[in-house]
Amino acid sequence: MRRAAVAGLVALAVAGCGGEPASAPSATSTLHATLVDRDGDGFLERGPGEPLTGPEGGRVLATFGQLTDAHVRDEESPARVPFLDRLGPPLTSTFRPQEAFSTQVLDAAVRALARERPQAVVVTGDIVDSAQENELDQALAVLRGDVVRPDTGGPGYDGVQEASNPDPFYFRPDHDAPRHPGALAAAQRRFRAAGLPVRWYPAVGNHDVLVQGEVPATDAIEDVAEGDRLVTGLDPSFQPPTLDEDEVRTLLADGELFGRAETVPADPARRHLAPADLVERLAAAAGVRPVAGRLDYTFDLGAEVRGIVLDTADRAGGSRGVVTADQLAWLRGQLAGDRWTVVFAHNPLEASDGGEAALELLDRTPQVVAVVSGHRHRNAIERRDGYWLIGTASLADFPQQARMFRLREADGGAVLETWTVDHDGLGLAGTARELAFLDAQGGRPQGLAGERSDRNVRLFVQP
């Protein structure tokens, strides 16, 4: 009996160490089944999977997962600007109907990804929504499998989605269709997260270091964030379109949010982390070593594959990524050797300042398999010379998917198998996905799930 138990533990340990995943996909893998709106009624049903096609490749070199753009948020924070959402593009991400459930969604995605048995998981940025310390506390608690305390400020929900808010531009789960009475209250309850059972590696996103992913924290913003005045709506006499992104940045930087406001309990845990503090905390949590205050580092994915993480968040402000000359030099130094290399960054390099230079560097490096990013909240795969540019959908918007990768040997090169993973949809995470799909400014109308060729494919690489 005891011998059998030991044998079982050994088997589990071997599996946990990142061997080749079982051939049968898990329930949340989209290889097996995924969620579709067959009848077009706005609600998702279980649909057929999207299995990989083409030659399978040989020996598995590495298996890893990606979580990105979780945007774990303090939805009750006075430093938020959800009222700008109604102005439409480009401000559509300031409010989401499902925003109160971000920790639950991340937890569901972690559970789903763990079932795919990756060797490691890379969290490619925007793990939090607005650089607040309490947001990072919650996100790390989810990843570590600790007790998560989503409630901030005073006990219970104090935000724009309360049923008592007369503003019809907000989705109020207690009485707007589809109704989810009690969901907001439930979202504030503490819970124990499942946690990632494997090493995870963070990348920094603009929302991790900038307020609303746009502006560096200022004293004025700090006062707003830690204060008790929650601005819930625009001045009703305000009429679009007169507001552009620059005006929003100015508005946020000045801390002079206008419009109607409610009084909410103040919470000092809402302070914004300085970028260096954030990098330090992430590095410590993941057990990696940053370079010169930026979270640039490498890690091994087994003996034959290496990961390189680039910190593309522009500390000066704005959501566009940046690759500095110093980072470029550092990257050049990391590309030596003959191991297969996967580069991870929050921002797509092709849409970052200095990113093109980095890509040209990678163009000259035959061992590069792919550049994997987030930020756009969209599944997208493009070929670039000898490697692949892979973007992955967010957990904040529909389709709320994670991504898995499996690198195999192939004749004359390697094949990178990738597939998306639906979160398990349990509890409030399921509610969040339902609302994310319905959101008229969200991932469904924007086509963020991408085409099938952006999700589940075999990608060949020949050095």
Added chain:
Amino acid sequence: VIALALAGLRARRSRSLLAAAGVLAASLVVGTATTVGFGLATGFERSAREADLPDVIARFDAEGRETLDERVRALPNLAARSYRMEHNNVPLAANGNFTHRGAVHVVLGGRRGYLVTEGRDLSGRAGELVVEQGLAREWDLEVGDRMRLGHSEVAGVVGIAVSPDNVAFPLARAARVYVPERFAASEPANLALLWLNDPSEADVTLTQARAVSFGLGRLEFVTREGVRVLLGQAAGIVISLLVAFSLVALAAAGTMLAAGAHADVQRRLGALGVQRALGISPARIGALQATEAALVAVPAAALGIALGAVAVAGPAAALLAALNELPPGGALLLPLAGTLAAVTTIVVAAATWPAWRAARRPPVEILRGGTIAAATRRSSAGAGTARPSAAATPRSSPGAGLAALGARFATAARARWLASVATIGVCAGVVTLMLALASLLERLRDDPGTVGKRYQLTAALDPSLADEVRAIPGVADAAPRFVADAADSFRLDEPFRLVAYPGDHTRFEAPPLAAGRRLRSADEIEVGVGLADALGLQPGSALAAQLPSGEEVRFRVAGVVRALENSGRIAWTRPDRLTGLSPALAVRLDGGADRDAVERALEELGAPPQPVGGATTRNAAFLGVLAAVLRGVGLAVGLVCLYALVQALAMTARERRGAVALLRACGGDAHTVACVLAGAAAAVAVPGALLGVALELTVFGPLVARLAAGFAALPIAPTGGQVALVVAGLLALAGAATALVARRVLREPVVAGLREE
């Protein structure tokens, strides 16, 4: 069995014909009620389906189509979308007719949402137009006619269309035409038509639509269900009443058929006893009875139903056309066939069941006579005897005595008498209901009280004069009524009417609750469905109202009400938190108040009163069509009444054949016989009339009101005059029945009756 049944029917030819006449009369009611009820009850759905009516119609201030479509196409559950630009108050002229209330819809591509019933749809070429069917009928327009739009543009009619998103012109004030985009190039849109994959999830789509509607002025959503309600508010209260009336008439006809068939068997119990004595089994007797009943019922019911359907088909179609709805056509055949089956089943069951029950008793017991259940309970006061009792004949008034004798004849067989009274009662109830409906329709036209407004006058008087106003004879109540044009303070482009009364506002305005409860404090508010739809309000949610003074007041929504006024964009609260508003006095009158006197008294107090408007159309043609429909059903019901009376009298005369012959042998003349029969008729007609009024008051009226009262509380109670009219009408019918039966009785030789006795 069929041969035997046919032989039996031939042997009792006149009785069989009488029974068939009864079935025919009741089936006439069934046919009319089914035709009217089915046509109207299914009219909207049928027309909406055939015209491809959108699931959601959104109206707003004109907006560029590109901007608009960017928002609309992102909505969940969306199957298709199209846009229109609606220009209102456009002068239209054609065929010598003119209106300055033209509604010109510029069709901006996509699905139409209307059905072209004649001609063709717009081809996209300039100079074409499609006119709404109501307008075409009213102005006698045909395909190929020319119409002037605005002051100079002339277009040719290429098609005539129906769209049940509103009632038809002239019931609707606007005359609608559709023109292609090139009529006014580069049009923005102010109307979006949305078709949903799952219409039952329309609220989900609307929630998202609201969330992305910032900047759209005066946004208003109407769902297909909402259109149905709006139509109901425009004219459909009448429709609901007619449908409800039809249902009640159907139930009544069923009762009458059952009672008639049952009574017929009662009359034939003796014959059944003979059959049993001859050894025929109860099952065979039952089968024979069923066959006989079916042979009578099927042709009579088919003929009655067909006649009823034909009689009201024209008015019903006209009524549907006035509502922009399509007639059922062949779809009506199925329900008519169903009612034929139902009528036959009722008649056969009502005839077979008592026959079979009776036949199971020993033949001797059957032959000994009496009804099935009450044979042993008959009173000894003559119920079981044919001889007139001396005590029953008052010496002072021979006529009254003879009538009393007739009454005793009629009531002697209790079960049959009760069946007759029930039949007459149901008929009388239906007639009373019709009369009450007629006056309700008038009140709907003239009196706002029928749809929730319980005050009839307003006067611009100081609230301090409320007590003096209440003291005016004929005034039931008076209170200050505050009105403000408020706006949702989150969407200043969402105006609504805010009405406030101190205390219980339902004393003056009580639109029916659709959800939640009545308000109980000054912090609470009741909102109309239209406002709730626009702002996503439900009981428990908050409404922030911006008052004309600029002040914002927040209320908690206590209830959502089905309000007619201001397209439902209205709310009721208490005035405690509203400042700077000047109220008028709302005045509620007593039932029989002298309105002119009250108005004079109010004028003397310093302000001429203003009447409160009615709730339905004054369109004469529409009301004329309604009257025709009601007349059709009423005629059928009257025939049933007459039949039931004749049948009751004939049976009484048949049973009391010997007694009547004895009277005649003792010197009784035609007058004597008529008095006896008149007494018998009155014994059925008078309680029947009273029962009918009671039925209307306690069953039919409330039932119709509940069926039709989706959005209004409808008082359907007859007046004293109407009750008197029903009683008088029934007595007149009783007189006619008496005359008919008396003629037949007097034709029979006295000896024949005495011989039987």
